Amino acid sequence: xxxxxxxxxxxxxxxxxVQKLRSEIARLREAYHTKDSPTITDDVYDSLNKELKxxxxxxxxxxxxxxxxxxxxxxxxxxxxxxxxEVKMFSIGNVFxxxxxxxxxxxNLKLLSSNVKLDYFCELKFDxxxxxxxxxxxxxxxxxxxxxxxxGEDITQNLRTIKSIPLVLKTPFxxxxxxxxxxxxxxGVLKKLNENNEKEGKPPFANSxxxxxxxxxxxxxxxxxxxxxxxxxxxxxxxxxxxxxxYADKHSKKHELLHKLGFMVDEYSKKFSSxxxxxxxxxxxxxxxxxxxxxxxxxxxxxxxxxIFESLGVTGKDPRGIIAFKYPAEKATTIVKDIKINVGRxxxxxxxxxxxxxxxxxxxxxxxxxxxxxxxxxxxxxxxxTVVIEKAGDVIPKVVEVLTRMRTGxxxxxxMVGKCPVCGGEVEKRNIGSFQSSFSKGPRIPGAPxxxxxxxxxxxxxxxxxxxVNPKCSAKDERSLEHFVSAFEIYELxxxxxxxxxxEGLITDAADIFTxxxxxxxxxxxxxxxSAGNIIREIKSKKKITFSKFLLALGVLHVxxxxxxxxxxxxxxxxxxAKASIEEINEIENIGPAxxxxxxxxxxxxxxxxxxxxxxxxGIIIEKVEKIKKGKLNGLIFVLTGTxxxxxxxxxxxxxxxxxxxxxxxxxxxxxxxxxxxxSGSKLKNAQKLGIKIIDEKEFLxxx
DNA sequence: GCACCTCGAGTTCA
DNA sequence: CTCGAGGTGC
Numbered sequence: 001x002x003x004x005x006x007x008x009x010x011x012x013x014x015x016x017x018v019q020k021l022r023s024e025i026a027r028l029r030e031a032y033h034t035k036d037s038p039t040i041t042d043d044v045y046d047s048l049n050k051e052l053k054x055x056x057x058x059x060x061x062x063x064x065x066x067x068x069x070x071x072x073x074x075x076x077x078x079x080x081x082x083x084x085x086e087v088k089m090f091s092i093g094n095v096f097x098x099x100x101x102x103x104x105x106x107x108n109l110k111l112l113s114s115n116v117k118l119d120y121f122c123e124l125k126f127d128x129x130x131x132x133x134x135x136x137x138x139x140x141x142x143x144x145x146x147x148x149x150x151x152g153e154d155i156t157q158n159l160r161t162i163k164s165i166p167l168v169l170k171t172p173f174x175x176x177x178x179x180x181x182x183x184x185x186x187x188g189v190l191k192k193l194n195e196n197n198e199k200e201g202k203p204p205f206a207n208s209x210x211x212x213x214x215x216x217x218x219x220x221x222x223x224x225x226x227x228x229x230x231x232x233x234x235x236x237x238x239x240x241x242x243x244x245x246x247y248a249d250k251h252s253k254k255h256e257l258l259h260k261l262g263f264m265v266d267e268y269s270k271k272f273s274s275x276x277x278x279x280x281x282x283x284x285x286x287x288x289x290x291x292x293x294x295x296x297x298x299x300x301x302x303x304x305x306x307x308i309f310e311s312l313g314v315t316g317k318d319p320r321g322i323i324a325f326k327y328p329a330e331k332a333t334t335i336v337k338d339i340k341i342n343v344g345r346x347x348x349x350x351x352x353x354x355x356x357x358x359x360x361x362x363x364x365x366x367x368x369x370x371x372x373x374x375x376x377x378x379x380x381x382x383x384x385x386t387v388v389i390e391k392a393g394d395v396i397p398k399v400v401e402v403l404t405r406m407r408t409g410x411x412x413x414x415x416m417v418g419k420c421p422v423c424g425g426e427v428e429k430r431n432i433g434s435f436q437s438s439f440s441k442g443p444r445i446p447g448a449p450x451x452x453x454x455x456x457x458x459x460x461x462x463x464x465x466x467x468x469v470n471p472k473c474s475a476k477d478e479r480s481l482e483h484f485v486s487a488f489e490i491y492e493l494x495x496x497x498x499x500x501x502x503x504e505g506l507i508t509d510a511a512d513i514f515t516x517x518x519x520x521x522x523x524x525x526x527x528x529x530x531s532a533g534n535i536i537r538e539i540k541s542k543k544k545i546t547f548s549k550f551l552l553a554l555g556v557l558h559v560x561x562x563x564x565x566x567x568x569x570x571x572x573x574x575x576x577x578a579k580a581s582i583e584e585i586n587e588i589e590n591i592g593p594a595x596x597x598x599x600x601x602x603x604x605x606x607x608x609x610x611x612x613x614x615x616x617x618x619g620i621i622i623e624k625v626e627k628i629k630k631g632k633l634n635g636l637i638f639v640l641t642g643t644x645x646x647x648x649x650x651x652x653x654x655x656x657x658x659x660x661x662x663x664x665x666x667x668x669x670x671x672x673x674x675x676x677x678x679x680s681g682s683k684l685k686n687a688q689k690l691g692i693k694i695i696d697e698k699e700f701l702x703x704x
Numbered sequence: 705g706c707a708c709c710t711c712g713a714g715t716t717c718a
Numbered sequence: 719c720t721c722g723a724g725g726t727g728c
Contacts, residue, residue, distance in 0.1 A: 344714060352715090369715050371721055392719045396716055464722070479714095558724075560712045590710080592725045668709055683719095711724075 014055055021052040080153035080217075083142070087178060087237040089132060089149045092125075092300060093318035094326045098279045101301075104323045105275050108303070108312055111320070119304040121251045122281055123269035125324050126232055127209045127295035128184035129216060131159065135177050138169040145216070158216050159183075161225035164232075166262040173261055174244045180235035181263070185212040186293050189228045208295045230294070233263035251302045251309070271304060282325050289327065298326035331390045332365075333403065334358040339370065339383055339414045341421045345479035345555060347468040349417065349427065351376060353387075353399055361391040368397035373416055374464045380404065382411035416466050425470025429463070478502070480555050484510040487553035488545060492538040500524065510553075511611060513539060514618040544621045547574065554612070557598045566590055567599065574612065574622060578603040633661030633703070637670055641684055642677030644697050655704050667692060675700045 095101045105118070130146045143159035144152040159165055162183065169177075185193075185208040193211060215227035236254045239247070247257040252271050259265045268285060272278055282299045289296060302322045303309045309321035338354040351370040358365055368389060370376050379402050381387065386406035392398045418427055468476065478499060485493045493513070501507045506520050516539065521532035545553070548568035552561055559567070570588045571577035577585075577599070585596035602608050616622075638656050640649055640663065647655075652675070653663050667674055667686040674687040674694045687694050695703075 342714075346713075348713075350714060363717055365716075367716075369720085371714085375721080391716090396719050398720080483713095558712070562711060590725065594724055664710070665712095666710070670709075706728085707726105708728100709724105709726085712722090714721095715719085 018052065018055050021048055021055070024048055080155060082147075082151050083144045083154045084151050085132060085144065085147075085149070086134070087132075089130065089146045089152070089180070089237075090314065090319050091149065092322055092324045093315070094298075094324050101279065101323070101325055102275065108320060111312060112308065116308065117273075118275070118308065120272045120275060120278060121255075121269065121302045121304040122272060122278060123234060123255075123266045123300050123302075124285065124292075124296045125298040125300045125326070126182040126184050126266075127297045128182040128212050128232075129209070130180065131155070131183055131216075131231075132237060133159070133165065133179045133181070135169055135173070135179065137175060138171070138173040140165065140167045155216050157221040158218060158224040159231075161221055162229045162231050164230045164264045170260065170262040174239050174241045176238070176240040177244075177261075178237040178239075179233050179258065179261075179263065180237050181231055181233035183212050183216060184208060184230050184232065184294050185215065185227065186230060187295065188293065193227065231264065233258040233265055234300075249306050251304050251306065275301075286327055296327075298324045300324045330361050331388055331400070332358045332360045333386055333388050334365075336381065336383055336385050336387055336399075339376075339381075340367075341417055342369075343420060343422050343468055343473065343475035343479070345476060345483050346557065347420075347470075347473060347476050349420070349466045349468060351414070351416075353381070355387075355389070358389065360389055360397065365389060365391075365397040368399055370399065372464045373466065376414060382407075382413050384408075384411040420468035420470060420473055420475070422475035423468065423470050423473040425468045425473050427466050428469050429466045481510055483555050484553045485513070487549050488542050489549075490539055490542050492535045497535075509611065509614075511614040511618050514543060514615070514620065543619050544623060546623050547572070550574070550620070550622050551577075554602070554608075556602045558595045559599060563591065563595060572624070578609070578612075633659040636661045636672040637664050638662065639664050639667050639671050639674045639683055639687070639692075640677070641674060644675070644677040646697060646701060652700075659704060673700075 093104075095104060108118070109116075132144050132146070132152070133140060134142045134144075140160070141156075142154060143156045143165070144154055146152055160167065187208060190208045190211050211227070212229055215224050215229055218224040218227075234255065235251075236248060236258065239245070244257075247253045252269075255265050255269060268288075270281060272281070278299075278301060285296070285299055300322060301324075303312070309319065312320035314320065334355040334357075336353050336355060340352045340354055342350045342352050344350060351373065352367055353370050354367050355365065370379075370381065379387075379399060381399065381402050386403045387399050388401040388403065389397055390400050416427070416429075419425065420427060470476075478495070481498050481502070482495050485498065490513070498507075501513075501516075501521075504524060506516060507513055516536065518529075518532045518536050521527050521535060522529055546568070548561075548565040551559060551564040551567055566588055567577060567585075571580060580600070582596050582600045585591060585599050586593060588596075591599075633656055638661055640652060643649075644652055656663055664671060667683050667690060669690055669692070671687070671690075671692045674683060674692050675697065676684050676687075676694050677697055684694065
């Protein structure tokens with residue numbers, strides 16, 4: 001607690017009493033709001049307050065405007081008073097592109113009809129609530145929400161709890177001043193608040209703006225205080241006294257004065273003499289955006305000169321002299337119109353949310369995966385729900401939260417389909433590996449999962465996915481084909497073309513791709529001689545393949561990139577691997593019972609053996625496995641994140657491996673280096689948290 | 705038997 | 719990128 005400035009010795013006892021009273025009042029208020037503490041009677045509270053007030057009256061030097069009783073005044077309100085703004089609060093027009101931004105200037109220059117040179121002042125657009133504060137004789141007397149711009153609500157009590165709103169201005173100050181600014185909640189505060197809410201079973205706030213708004217609307221100032229809000233000042237709506245007008249004639253000078261008076265102002269704000277330089281600034285800020293402790297949703301550009309600003313006037317609700325360049329929203333709300341089911345290569349049925357298309361982080365999003373039924377239940381998502389979506393790593397849309405309070409009662413719970421939506425086959429909730437071999441002996445598209453294997457009891461019980469168990473499901477066939485060509489890196493053959501080839505009867509399995517001729521493709525609609533030739537050439541050039549890529553292409557259950565490499569290195573030829581016993585496979589490092597069983601079973605299936613034979617017959621050449629070179633990156637584990645500019649990620653991967661290093665997909669304490677390219681995401685944060693060495697592309701290139 | 709770390713599989717938009 | 723599950727080490 002602040003030390004009291006007590007001059008006379010006789011005051012000492014009373015000074016102590018004041019201190020005691022203050023802490024007691026604070027404690028009682030605290031207790032009053034904690035359910036498991038005894039409730040105080042209003043009498044006790046009032047009498048303490050009374051005593052404190054009389055002491056302060058007697059000794060004015062005890063008065064401390066920043067003391068708690070001044071921050072929290074009075075009891076909870078019944079409602080907020082409506083107050084008319086002395087000076088109207090305008091809103092700000094938005095632009096979303098540089099083009100619109102420059103048009104804004106052109107329009108202004110036309111209106112000004114003279115060759116004025118315009119200076120601009122740019123500042124962050126805080127994502128919070130605009131409010132207006134009135135100070136008279138240096139004291140904060142009233143704070144009002146924006147409302148409709150004409151009339152707002154008096155939230156003085158709550159605003160007094162905000163530490164960055166000075167209750168008294170620093171001297172010298174004008175007789176009267178009206179300060180405008182934004183009440184915000186810092187990201188860290190929001191996080192804690194939401195964690196608490198979750199513990200107490202209350203719904204979390206979707207963003208800091210909602211949280212700040214909700215907090216300011218608390219009728220009880222004690223609750224508002226606990227929210228730890230902040231305030232940034234950015235505008236002076238009125239200021240009395242001739243000597244102060246010199247601060248009012250430029251927006252940049254208003255900032256200066258606000259800072260001098262004791263307000264927090266935006267530290268990133270900057271003056272520009274040409275609009276052309278501003279897009280760069282906006283870009284820079286957007287890069288810093290995620291690391292700022294508070295949320296912003298754009299950059300505001302003001303015409304610095306107040307006279308010019310005012311002469312431009314207002315269109316509708318927006319003054320012409322100010323514009324907000326808005327960043328695309330990181331989060332958005334939308335309505336789930338439907339939940340569809342995707343069928344994967346392994347037959348796994350993945351629910352997919354279909355939205356009302358909505359713009360998030362720069363693109364329009366129409367759907368997002370829901371992963372599985374458990375996830376739908378965790379979110380408590382129903383068809384028709386309003387949801388908050390965001391982009392994971394700025395790319396993949398994700399449903400973050402269901403706004404249950406928006407429910408109308410018409411929402412429908414989603415039930416997993418009983419039949420495969422593609423083939424009508426049976427659906428079972430089990431791990432794919434756990435059903436017994438019962439499928440037909442007919443020809444099968446390679447890469448379709450091998451169903452004839454058993455898997456540990458634990459997996460059977462805990463697996464969450466539903467599967468289409470029809471081995472001939474066409475969706476599974478198609479996904480498997482796509483997987484195959486992707487492993488072979490035959491880029492010309494996308495999903496659509498593959499499907500057409502299949503529908504036209506040109507191929508029945510992936511091996512048929514390699515016997516296609518130009519004459520097969522050319523007659524098809526929308527294929528010419530040239531495109532047909534390209535495809536054939538591309539396929540031919542990919543007939544040579546490394547053993548590990550070949551294994552990957554087969555689509556053996558549980559065998560991905562890494563495991564395929566492990567197998568290839570340890571068995572060196574297809575023949576050796578196909579003849580290996582479970583025990584031999586199981587001995588390999590990083591391969592356990594589930595994987596060895598799966599690999600073993602794959603090569604016991606007659607159809608699979610026929611298929612691999614057919615591939616070799618059709619001209620596939622499996623390259624011998626390169627021995628692992630020992631290089632300078634021996635024993636080092638790399639994680640790549642973001643976009644590299646000098647080389648592709650694939651190439652970087654190959655480089656690292658060829659020098660004896662390893663690539664891992666996620667950051668852990670075992671990671672040696674995280675190579676961070678442009679726009680890297682959560683992996684970088686994780687690395688910082690774990691204290692992993694982070695290197696940029698330049699450093700990385702110097703290592704290899 | 706548990707706590708980690710990795711891997712596999714599915715995924716969006718322009 | 720995210721989620722689930724396999725593998726490993728304690």
